[in-house]
Amino acid sequence: MGRYDRNMNMLSREENERLRNFKVCVVGCGGLGGYVIEMLGRLGIGYITAVDMDVFEETNLNRQILSNVNVIGKYKAMEAKERMKLVNPDVFINPVVEKFDIENGERILKGHDLAVDALDNIETRFVLQDICEKLNIPLVHGAIGGWFGQVTTIFPGDRTLDVLYKQKVKKGIEKELGNPSFTPALVASIQVSEVLKVLLNRGEVLRKEVLYIDIYSQEYHKIKL
Amino acid sequence: MIKVKLFATLREGRQKEVVFDYFDGITGKYIIDMLDIKEDDVAIYLINGIDGKINDKLKDGDVVSIFPPVGGG
Numbered sequence: 001m002g003r004y005d006r007n008m009n010m011l012s013r014e015e016n017e018r019l020r021n022f023k024v025c026v027v028g029c030g031g032l033g034g035y036v037i038e039m040l041g042r043l044g045i046g047y048i049t050a051v052d053m054d055v056f057e058e059t060n061l062n063r064q065i066l067s068n069v070n071v072i073g074k075y076k077a078m079e080a081k082e083r084m085k086l087v088n089p090d091v092f093i094n095p096v097v098e099k100f101d102i103e104n105g106e107r108i109l110k111g112h113d114l115a116v117d118a119l120d121n122i123e124t125r126f127v128l129q130d131i132c133e134k135l136n137i138p139l140v141h142g143a144i145g146g147w148f149g150q151v152t153t154i155f156p157g158d159r160t161l162d163v164l165y166k167q168k169v170k171k172g173i174e175k176e177l178g179n180p181s182f183t184p185a186l187v188a189s190i191q192v193s194e195v196l197k198v199l200l201n202r203g204e205v206l207r208k209e210v211l212y213i214d215i216y217s218q219e220y221h222k223i224k225l
Numbered sequence: 226m227i228k229v230k231l232f233a234t235l236r237e238g239r240q241k242e243v244v245f246d247y248f249d250g251i252t253g254k255y256i257i258d259m260l261d262i263k264e265d266d267v268a269i270y271l272i273n274g275i276d277g278k279i280n281d282k283l284k285d286g287d288v289v290s291i292f293p294p295v296g297g298g
Contacts, residue, residue, distance in 0.1 A: 028298045120297055167264060172294035214233055219232075223271065
């Protein structure tokens with residue numbers, strides 16, 4: 001249990017042990033998803049499904065923790081599994097090399113305790129919200145764009161994305177700004193802290209509120225929705 | 226008077242806060258048009274900190290907050 005010594009006493013021994021029985025589905029293995037998987041694995045979440053149909057490209061190297069020069073052209077979901085073998089072999093990674101959509105979403109998500117929205121487009125985020133609601137699975141949403149990001153935790157019935165993206169636009173400010181190395185790491189960290197609290201049912205989560213992050217001005221707004 | 230708070234990229238080329246004179250019938254739609262903000266760039270729209278709609282009529286003294294959409298991963 002030495003691996004998890006530094007998780008104590010923030011978590012109790014019993015809580016640490018419970019973590020290995022949870023199944024979390026991370027949808028998207030890019031900037032956010034890579035860090036989310038890394039941190040969930042180091043925490044000791046026992047079963048992580050990693051969903052992404054893409055392969056690594058050179059343009060991913062500036063920010064995606066699962067990428068390196070040796071894996072260009074390889075599937076992101078498969079690389080999540082390879083990396084976790086080195087980071088924490090106790091964790092089972094279930095790679096799903098598919099584009100998450102309305103057809104396969106239910107099959108992919110079924111049986112998980114929680115889903116993490118680490119997608120890169122707004123349209124698919126709504127599909128994920130719908131399927132999570134149908135399967136009664138909580139969803140931790142994160143999104144980034146340049147110096148900015150947001151996190152919220154959505155329980156079935158909340159439909160928080162309907163408020164966050166009223167205009168149902170396909171892309172946000174990231175289309176102009178791109179994404180640097182540090183924003184995904186920050187937003188992913190906050191997402192993982194939300195995952196942990198939801199799974200262990202303690203602390204306060206960002207339910208029906210969004211944390212809107214502006215690291216350009218260092219402003220952090222918690223907005224009730 | 227209506228105070229309008231802008232966030233993130235909406236501040237580019239504009240101030241963080243803009244004040245509009247109140248008139249009967251003023252809405253968020255009028256304000257975003259005057260500020261040359263596209264409707265697609267309005268993701269979170271709050272009136273006095275509460276979720277609102279851009280076509281809602283505003284009251285004198287209202288504070289409007291506008292955040293653009295963030296969607297990348």
